[in-house]
Amino acid sequence: MKRENLEKVIRRKLELWGYNEVRIPILYEDIWGEKNLIYFEKNGKFLALRPEITREILKSIRYEETPKRMFYMGPIFKFNGGQVEENYQIGWELVYRPSVWRDLEVLLIVKEIFDELNIEDYIIELGNTRIWEPIWKLIEDKERIKVLKGYLKKRDYVSFLENLEITSEIRNEVINLLYYDSSINFVNPLIEEGLKLLLSFIENLIKLGFKESNIVMNPALMRPYEYYDGIIFEVYLKNAKLALGGGGSYIEKNKYNELLYGFGFAFVEENLLGLVNKNMPEESAKYFMGFDDDFIRIYEDMKREREKGIVSIFIPNN
Known part of the structure; x- marks a missing residue:
């Protein structure tokens, strides 16, 4: 399974649960861990490549009484054996006061994604x-x-x-x-x-x-x-030596000094891709063949298939 297809499955599942994608900068100024990759900027500021994403998201959002659902996909960096290691992280956060339903929801999404990917073990x-x-x-x-x-x-x-x-x-x-x-x-x-x-x-x-x-x-x-x-x-x-990912309930302050409560999960995409390739069939598609002049006529049929969520591809019959 291609990386893009895996991300599509996960993104669609999260959107169905009401989660919105957020994007944050790769570089930040706060230095709070030995594993950060730090370098000196021309303007005199020390910047670091992010080693995780959750904390950076929580710094920027404001406290709200209503649940806030977010997901993210992006690279993270850390030193490993003297080398810079880059991984692609996917995760989701439900920011809301401590509640049993809140914690259950995040784990249910894990289950539903695994179900769709045919992962049982x-x-x-x-x-x-x-x-x-x-x-x-x-x-x-x-x-x-x-x-x-x-x-x-x-x-x-x-x-x-x-x-x-x-x-x-x-x-x-x-x-x-x-x-x-x-x-x-x-x-x-x-x-x-x-x-x-x-x-x-x-x-x-x-x-x-x-x-x-x-x-x-x-x-x-x-x-x-x-x-x-x-x-x-x-x-x-199954058969993996290290955890795919993890998460849980947390309390963190944002840059406005407000306490935020939430529950989240994050994992490294590369750890999942190998297993998914063996378990999930490729996305089905319909192919429409015709001569160049047939495209206008065939387009309406392709459009109807796409409205059903089916990938539709035109193949010129030259």
């Missing part, structure tokens, strides 16, 4: 950042918390536990989160509450048509970027 791994809030409050040191979150992101649970200095009672709670078993009861009420919220969310997904085999609950899941708050997730395709 995928896993959605779900977590909840609020499960860890009572743990972070005990640690307090922001730098230590950042290091510990880094171990969770890499799923390096051994290093995480080696660097975790808390009481034995809470430590046991943490171990149970890292190696989760649904039969275990947690002592801390905030942890228990966060787990119940996550379980309830998964139950709603199943009610809406997700297969249980496509969903994995992982309380130890941690995503990059500090703006995540609440339900988070990553999407994996």
Whole structure:
């Protein structure tokens, strides 16, 4: 499947859900991460190639009481092994106050796109950042918390536990989160509450048509970027070593100092193209053959087919 056809399928699905495409500059002035690609401009400003798109979108939009639906397609950049790596990112955001329906909608779009692409072998791994809030409050040191979150992101649970200095009672709670078993009861009420919220969310997904085999609950899941708050997730395709993409609930300030709440998903297009080529048939088209003088007569037939959404192509019979 060609890249253009994949984007067409995704764009059409998002438009049917009421999402509007937004475009933002590739360069920006704010420098907030080590992975940014930075260079010096003639006018004396430091600029960076964007490593992600969500945060740049959120900086520019204003707070509104009504839901705001957006999607984007564009390149992102980062350093990888001393080389500049460019990928093409596709994602969508539903900016609205925290709501169960909001979070469900974003994941339902993932499902509907996969259904249309005939992709069945995928896993959605779900977590909840609020499960860890009572743990972070005990640690307090922001730098230590950042290091510990880094171990969770890499799923390096051994290093995480080696660097975790808390009481034995809470430590046991943490171990149970890292190696989760649904039969275990947690002592801390905030942890228990966060787990119940996550379980309830998964139950709603199943009610809406997700297969249980496509969903994995992982309380130890941690995503990059500090703006995540609440339900988070990553999407994996069968036999893939890395996640296709991920997202979740977030809170972020815009440049007007307003708090924005939202839920989104983003993935790298290249990670999906290879699998789609094997699963989805090419878009069907109708071909109309005729001599040059036949074009005017044939045009009306082609027009009717296009109105049905069918690609119609004129082939000169020379």
